[in-house]
Amino acid sequence: MGCCEIRDQKKHQNSYTSTSGALKIVNKLRNEALNLSIDYLNRDKNTDIWDKALYAHGIHQNDMKKLAETEKFSIETFESSKYSSDFPILKISFTLDNYVRLITIINAITTYENRHKWDSAIKIMENYIEDPEKLKIIHSVFEYSLYKPEFYEECVTSLFHNSVLIGVQSSKMDFEYSPDTVACITYFSLYFIKEKEGKTCMTVYLHADPKTSLALISKKVVTQKIIKWSENLASYLEKTG
Incomplete structure (x- = not known):
């Protein structure tokens, strides 16, 4: 989805419910989001x-650089992020072989019970805070x-244009980190899900x-790990459904 497709969410929501139905999207993903009480961002x-x-x-x-491409995945980088020019933005695009339930995807990404089945590096993942505004604070250690x-x-987790978005960023709250770990920053992890x-x-x-x-030592090693991470996630989702 290109930038030209992004519209004001309120405008989109109004058009979605309009009698003309010009932009109405009726599919499994939309229905699942409604059943899970997922609202517009x-x-x-x-x-x-x-x-x-x-x-x-x-x-x-044109500003993206191709990092790797397989039969299923396209992995690109952007080197000039306004959030940090020291570390690139990675963009991973793929289409699964079938439709996968939204709740399966959400749980695979945000819960230890499911994430450790495909991401062997995860050692801790817990909901540290969860409030009625559907905002979670997730504590994780790899x-x-x-x-x-x-x-x-x-x-x-929200509706964003014609996608479901799982949006993640470092919390602004103060937390105590373990002495044997490295406190890291997530500028963003954005998972756009479409049908x-x-x-x-x-x-x-x-x-x-x-x-x-x-x-920063080896782009080859980073590329291999990203490809493996993507393959593991896709394989788990397709098998779990």
Whole structure:
């Protein structure tokens, strides 16, 4: 979805419910979102996620560099982020072989019970805070061979234009980190989920500061890990449905 497709959410919502039905979208994904009481992203309450979602979508395709491409995945980078020029934005695009339930995707990304089944690096993932505004604070710890990154992140799941968005960013609240971990920053992790021709399509933007120079050592290693991460996620979703 290009930047030209982004519209004011209120305007889109009104057109969705209009009698003309010109922009009405009726599919499994939309129905699931309604059944899960997922609302449109609130621009006033979730200003940062709103701005970051628009920013990510607004990156011109010509400014992206192809990092890797497989039969199923396209992985690109953007090197000049306004949030941090030291670490690139990763864009991962893929279409699953079938339609995958929305709740399966949400749980696969945001709960330890499901995430550890496809992401072997995850050691802790817990809802630290969850409030009635559908904002979660997720505490997570990953373990790699040379270091253990730790995150406290805000997570909001919402409708955004014709997608469901799982938007994640570092929490602004103060937390105490474990002495044996590295406190890391998530500028944003944006999971855009769409349904197209009866299949689930996902576009993922990842932008973080891992607080270690190890991430800069080998682009080849980073590429291999991102490809493996993407393959594991897609495989898990297709098998779980």
